[in-house]
Amino acid sequence: MRKFIPRVGLGAFLVFLMIPIYWMITMSFKTNNAIQTSFHIWPAHWTVEHYATIFSDPRWWTTFVHSFEYVVLNMALVLPLALPAAYAFSRFRFLGDKHLFFWLLTNLMAPPAVFLLPFFNLFHTLHLFDTVFAVAICDTLFNLPLAIWILEGFMSGVPREIDETAFIDGYSLPRFFIRIFLPLIRSGIGVTAFFLFMFSWISLLIPRTLTANGAMPFAQKMTSAISMSGIDWGILAACGTLSIIPGAVVIWFVRKHIATGFALGRV
Amino acid sequence: MDSRPYTNMAWLLVLPAALLLVFNALVPFIAVINYSFQHIYSPQAHLFVGWQNFEEVMHDPEVIHSLFRQVIFTAITLGIEMPLGVAVALTMPRGGRWSGIILVFLALPLMVPWNVVGFIWEVMGRGDIGLLGKFINDVLHINFNYATNGPSAWFTLIIMDVWHWTALVALLAYAGLCAIPGAFYQAARIDAASRWAVFRFIELPKLKGVLTIALLLRFIYSFKIYAAPFTVTGGGPGDSTTFLSQALSTLAINQLEVGEAGAYGTLYFLIILLISYLFYVVLTRSGVSNEESA
Amino acid sequence: MHWISWMYWLLPTALFFGGIALLLVCMGIWEAVSPTNFRQGYIIPMKTTRGDRLFISLLSMAYITWLWVGVIPLTKLILIPIAVVWIATLVLIG
Numbered sequence: 001m002r003k004f005i006p007r008v009g010l011g012a013f014l015v016f017l018m019i020p021i022y023w024m025i026t027m028s029f030k031t032n033n034a035i036q037t038s039f040h041i042w043p044a045h046w047t048v049e050h051y052a053t054i055f056s057d058p059r060w061w062t063t064f065v066h067s068f069e070y071v072v073l074n075m076a077l078v079l080p081l082a083l084p085a086a087y088a089f090s091r092f093r094f095l096g097d098k099h100l101f102f103w104l105l106t107n108l109m110a111p112p113a114v115f116l117l118p119f120f121n122l123f124h125t126l127h128l129f130d131t132v133f134a135v136a137i138c139d140t141l142f143n144l145p146l147a148i149w150i151l152e153g154f155m156s157g158v159p160r161e162i163d164e165t166a167f168i169d170g171y172s173l174p175r176f177f178i179r180i181f182l183p184l185i186r187s188g189i190g191v192t193a194f195f196l197f198m199f200s201w202i203s204l205l206i207p208r209t210l211t212a213n214g215a216m217p218f219a220q221k222m223t224s225a226i227s228m229s230g231i232d233w234g235i236l237a238a239c240g241t242l243s244i245i246p247g248a249v250v251i252w253f254v255r256k257h258i259a260t261g262f263a264l265g266r267v
Numbered sequence: 268m269d270s271r272p273y274t275n276m277a278w279l280l281v282l283p284a285a286l287l288l289v290f291n292a293l294v295p296f297i298a299v300i301n302y303s304f305q306h307i308y309s310p311q312a313h314l315f316v317g318w319q320n321f322e323e324v325m326h327d328p329e330v331i332h333s334l335f336r337q338v339i340f341t342a343i344t345l346g347i348e349m350p351l352g353v354a355v356a357l358t359m360p361r362g363g364r365w366s367g368i369i370l371v372f373l374a375l376p377l378m379v380p381w382n383v384v385g386f387i388w389e390v391m392g393r394g395d396i397g398l399l400g401k402f403i404n405d406v407l408h409i410n411f412n413y414a415t416n417g418p419s420a421w422f423t424l425i426i427m428d429v430w431h432w433t434a435l436v437a438l439l440a441y442a443g444l445c446a447i448p449g450a451f452y453q454a455a456r457i458d459a460a461s462r463w464a465v466f467r468f469i470e471l472p473k474l475k476g477v478l479t480i481a482l483l484l485r486f487i488y489s490f491k492i493y494a495a496p497f498t499v500t501g502g503g504p505g506d507s508t509t510f511l512s513q514a515l516s517t518l519a520i521n522q523l524e525v526g527e528a529g530a531y532g533t534l535y536f537l538i539i540l541l542i543s544y545l546f547y548v549v550l551t552r553s554g555v556s557n558e559e560s561a
Numbered sequence: 562m563h564w565i566s567w568m569y570w571l572l573p574t575a576l577f578f579g580g581i582a583l584l585l586v587c588m589g590i591w592e593a594v595s596p597t598n599f600r601q602g603y604i605i606p607m608k609t610t611r612g613d614r615l616f617i618s619l620l621s622m623a624y625i626t627w628l629w630v631g632v633i634p635l636t637k638l639i640l641i642p643i644a645v646v647w648i649a650t651l652v653l654i655g
Contacts, residue, residue, distance in 0.1 A: 544616075
């Protein structure tokens, strides 16, 4: 009995989490007519017409391509910069280290809405407006500090004796870092990459401000489709369903480390 | 104490990251402050106006009301999510076949793009096509419509936020619970401690660090919230669910009040900076990170 | 100057940011010449380094300015000597 009640509570909570997602997924397989005129927990007639529209109309499927492009670019930009920085914070003391670290974190805290106008002006000046590069660079504002914070936590969990032994054995810093240290924090890097993916993938405000039709991400496409007259519920549900698939896939690979990752490597 | 070597050569390792952030964080922030002291009509026509934008923003009822709404919304949602998240974490099996699957399901809402979170609850809350709205209207017979009724809109947004973010607290608390050595529990069993005593005197103290991180992260993301409420209610009905970020983006993008938006952004950032600094002091001064990894 | 015009620089804000930058450089040199000790001062109720005190003084000065601008419709120039005294006091004995 002492085990039974908590299990039921946990089950109920998970059901609460899954119902809205279930509702969206089943909705994406209903016709618009069925969505609006009948109320079925389980679709009466299954249809894939909404998915067919998304995959055949370039105005829809290219938005997913854009989102993937800036997410991947962002990861490629952040990881090589964050790894050495996190190593420095975890292994050395230096002039202004604590203040620099806090300054990095303030960028994580900054509301994107504050930066909208200067970003808009800056990327216009650089002729990068409406490109995936602009979004990828802007997302580093939050992702770079986050990556440094998480990686620093994981790196601090590796005993410093390992570094010292390697240097006595004649390893140079870059060679030690790549051959010995990176494999040791593999899971930390995996979790960090997962968070970088996630935080670029889920945001709306920055990509919405920095793109027009040329590099529009799916999030903005969905938002603009809502504001048009007559909401196409089915296609939006299909789009939303597609948008949670990448997250659900990557989460499976990092499931063992995800709790530690959310604790920023600090448990 | 801290035995790490002191060397300013470490700056070389940090420099690339720092330079990128100077470019895309510091420079834009300086620009925001520059804007806040001017009226800007076009690149040719801009005028220094001193503190006028700040005075206007500070006395603007829309700004003050959205700050109040933001504080209330953050307080309510964090007040639900923190205890609920800890409760969920306590019920989770630590290890075993099921724990991986439960973690995946738990983390799933966190992976949903923020505008899709909004879309999901926009649908769920509707009286005609949504489960929640239909249930409240037809089964409970309460008139519920988030598009026209303020309390309905608030209820929808709060349940959405709880749905979206409770798992973050739960995952953090779970990570903290998993790090408690089994010996602590054995000692408690020998002393025949009650479940409550185990929680109060063993688990809760060990969770202090992760819960501070949870509170910090939840506070930050709550104070920045934009996409989800924007998608569900668009800030309405009226402006009853307009929070800080949305009020600011309306000022900056829709009304093109560059100077006022700059002043607003500066003050907004100052609030977040102060509160986050207090959390950061608590987090680092209590020696949480070093203590627990050791 | 096209690449910088979007920032809309002004003399007062340029002086302000220049002052902050100079302050940071001076603090850096001071730290290199005579390292700070982590100590309890007279005003801030916790142990701080010199850099912590500078940050706290700047942040609190921002809030003092906010209060002044919001509440007292008088000259803002008086804030400059207040800021100098406040920052110096906190950094030295805070």
